[in-house]
Amino acid sequence: MVSSCAHLCQRCTSLLRFRITWQSVTHVQLCTAAIKASVKLPYESSLIPENNTTARTRQRWKQQICYYSDLTAKHLTPEATGNKDKELLRSEVVTYESPVTQIRDAESQITLDLDAADELLALEEFSDEEAVGVSVSSAVPPASFSLRAYVDKSETLSKLVQLGVNLWKLEQRPNVGSMLLKLDFQTDVAPRLLFLKEIGVEDSRLGYIVSHNPFILTESLENLQARVVYLRSKKFSAESVASMVSRAPYLLNFSVKRLDNRLSFYQQQLSLSASNTRNVVARLPRLLCGSLEPIKENLKVCKIELGFKENEIQHIVVAVPKVLTANKKKLTQTFDFLHNVMKVPHHLIAKFPQVLNSKYLRLKERHQFLEYLGKALYDPAEPNYISLDRLVSLPDDAFCTELASATLEDFYLFQKTL
Incomplete structure (x- = not known):
């Protein structure tokens, strides 16, 4: 066996x-x-x-x-x-x-x-060609809910932070974070920042502009230059262009055709001269960037509901351009108190249009205090009348001493009774 x-x-x-x-x-x-x-x-x-x-x-x-x-x-x-x-x-x-x-x-x-085979593979030497072909994983996180995780790895983000850009605002907007990570600072960001400085924008405003309009970093330099040239051709001074761009970051993102249409709209709707149109737009440059519907609505309110004449509307807009973009409810509430409670006629409101842009509560408290003291006189024909402009522009201490002839403590005590 x-x-x-x-x-x-x-x-x-x-x-x-x-x-x-x-x-x-x-x-x-x-x-x-x-x-x-x-x-x-x-x-x-x-x-x-x-x-x-x-x-x-x-x-x-x-x-x-x-x-x-x-x-x-x-x-x-x-x-x-x-x-x-x-x-x-x-x-x-x-x-x-x-x-x-x-x-x-x-x-x-x-x-x-x-085991012997694994040991040999671990000790195997690479040639130069093989070493070049070895792929090393990037230290940049593949995904994150915050741009803070990429600041140390991205030159673009680190430079923008040094300029004062608020990344926490930009990361809340869809696709903006991915766009910034794809930009190269030397070829994409730096040339546009230098262009803004060349047209007169101050260094302290560069962070504000990018924080509110990061898409300016993707606009071509030719388009940006063409829009600045157009504004200069409309006789806007270099200082005005720099100030407009600094206060309205989206201004240079709009085409020359759109800018021209906006300027023509204000000049025709308000029957303004070219000089007054430039004055209004230079003081409130967002008129060229925002929607026209609220502006058309406010013009109708001033003409139909509030009863102002066309020449009065022109004077109001030239003096206080913010009236065109003011909240409709606030505008009608302020006018109603001025005209129906304080008995101020239309021509006086048009003469001192700053009162339409004042705070409603401040206007109400000061009028009631003057009325309590018997000094609520707003007609220039009367002695010791009070100008509407000074009524809303003076600080509390100056208002009490110069207009009400009272102490600041008396005014505060009166406010508590309201």
């Missing part, structure tokens, strides 16, 4: 000498069948009756042999298999050796070979 087992083991070892590859699964199956046959003979002999222990042992050997077959097909390459066959089968034994022992020896050899 021992000689038969040894004979079959020799057959198994001869089969293992074949090169095992991923495509040659048939060789592994033949090897497994031969080993199964060698293990099966001792227990299938009629000399030894089979019991439960024998069945369990045979089942355990079958599982180990199947595991060895799968492990061999999974890990061994053709080159490693050939070398391993030479080492394992260096000497053939005639005596009987347990197949389980052979499997354990093969498994330990596989582990040693794989």
Whole structure:
């Protein structure tokens, strides 16, 4: 029986000498069948009756042999298999050796070979060509909810922070953060900042402009130059252009055609001269940037609801351009108090239009205090009349001493009774 087992083991070892590859699964199956046959003979002999222990042992050997077959097909390459066959089968034994022992020896050899291969790969030297091709992961975070995470890695963001740009405002606007990260400071940002300085914008205003209008960094220099040239052709002074750009950051983002249409609109709607139109726009440059609908609405309110004449509206707009962009409710509330409570006629309101731009609560408290003192006189024909301009422009202490002839404490005590 021992000689038969040894004979079959020799057959198994001869089969293992074949090169095992991923495509040659048939060789592994033949090897497994031969080993199964060698293990099966001792227990299938009629000399030894089979019991439960024998069945369990045979089942355990079958599982180990199947595991060895799968492990061999999974890990061994053709080159490693050939070398391993030479080492394992260096000497053939005639005596009987347990197949389980052979499997354990093969498994330990596989582990040693794989560890050696990993060690060689870790110590392998790279050539110059291979080193150039190695990709290194960027230190910039792939995604973030805040631009603060990119400031140290982006030259553009770090320079904008030094200029005083409020990144926390920009990151709240959709797609602006991604746009800024794609810009190169030397080629995209610096030329536009230098252009703004060349037209007269102060350094302290550059951060304000970019914070409110980051898209100016993506406008072409040719378009920016063309819009400045147009404003200068309309006889806006260089100082006026610089001031307009500083206070209305979106001004240079609009085309020459749109700027021309806006100037024509104000000149025609208000029947203003070219000089007065420039004066109004230079003092409130956002008139060229915002929507025209609120302005048209306020003009209708002044003419229809408030009852001002066209020449009075012209005078009001030239003196206080903010009336065109004022809140409609606030404008009507202030006029109603002036005209119906204080009994101020239209021509006096048009003569002192600053009162329409004053705070309603300040106007109300001061009028009631003067009325309590018996000094609420607003007609220039009356003696000791009080000018509407001074009524709303003077600070509290000057108002009390110059107009009300009272102390500041008296005015504060009166305010508590309202």
